[in-house]
Amino acid sequence: MSTQLKTTMDWIKGRVKETAYFHSEHMVRYLTQRLFSIEEIESVLLDGKILEIHSHPLRNDCYLILGYSYNKPIHVMCTKDKNGNLIILYAYLPANPTWKDEKTRTQSKGQTMDGNLKKCFFCNSEIEPITVGNFDFRWEGDLYVIKGVPAGLCVQCGEKYISADASKKIVAKIEQEDFTGKDEVLIFEYKG
Numbered sequence: 001m002s003t004q005l006k007t008t009m010d011w012i013k014g015r016v017k018e019t020a021y022f023h024s025e026h027m028v029r030y031l032t033q034r035l036f037s038i039e040e041i042e043s044v045l046l047d048g049k050i051l052e053i054h055s056h057p058l059r060n061d062c063y064l065i066l067g068y069s070y071n072k073p074i075h076v077m078c079t080k081d082k083n084g085n086l087i088i089l090y091a092y093l094p095a096n097p098t099w100k101d102e103k104t105r106t107q108s109k110g111q112t113m114d115g116n117l118k119k120c121f122f123c124n125s126e127i128e129p130i131t132v133g134n135f136d137f138r139w140e141g142d143l144y145v146i147k148g149v150p151a152g153l154c155v156q157c158g159e160k161y162i163s164a165d166a167s168k169k170i171v172a173k174i175e176q177e178d179f180t181g182k183d184e185v186l187i188f189e190y191k192g
């Protein structure tokens, strides 16, 4: 590891030891879904190595850290923001088809420029089309559940993407109050 990488990794470890870091909302979702425990993520950052640096013109560098929890490889993406805070962005278990093993990416299938979303913004993995059974969110105290939304699912980190057309249809249904359900749970069928 180069000196700069070692300095960065030492800084990350220091922040984690002092519990002086922040989780993104993605991470909180993973933690509440029990995909990972806080202890697992912390142990990856305390013993891990920087596998990749992702540079971005508008943001600070993001660091992909490889670490292990009981021999299970975990990737954690984090960054140092402009105010010097450690932000843990997301985490996943490296797997096919994106990773041959936890240290090696598979060859990309190649990106076509046909306007379809092919790569995950967060982890650069393949996106496959799915239908989300229940797409839910809270708004002003009400729980909105939209059934059967067409979406793109990242095969690696689980991030979902929804087209502008589908988003417009969802918003229109909400504005038309085209729902069933009662009390604070409003159920919308995407189709129809």
Ligand SMILES: [Zn+2]
Pocket: 120, 121, 122, 123, 124, 125, 154, 155, 156, 157, 158, 159
């Ligand atoms: Zn992803």
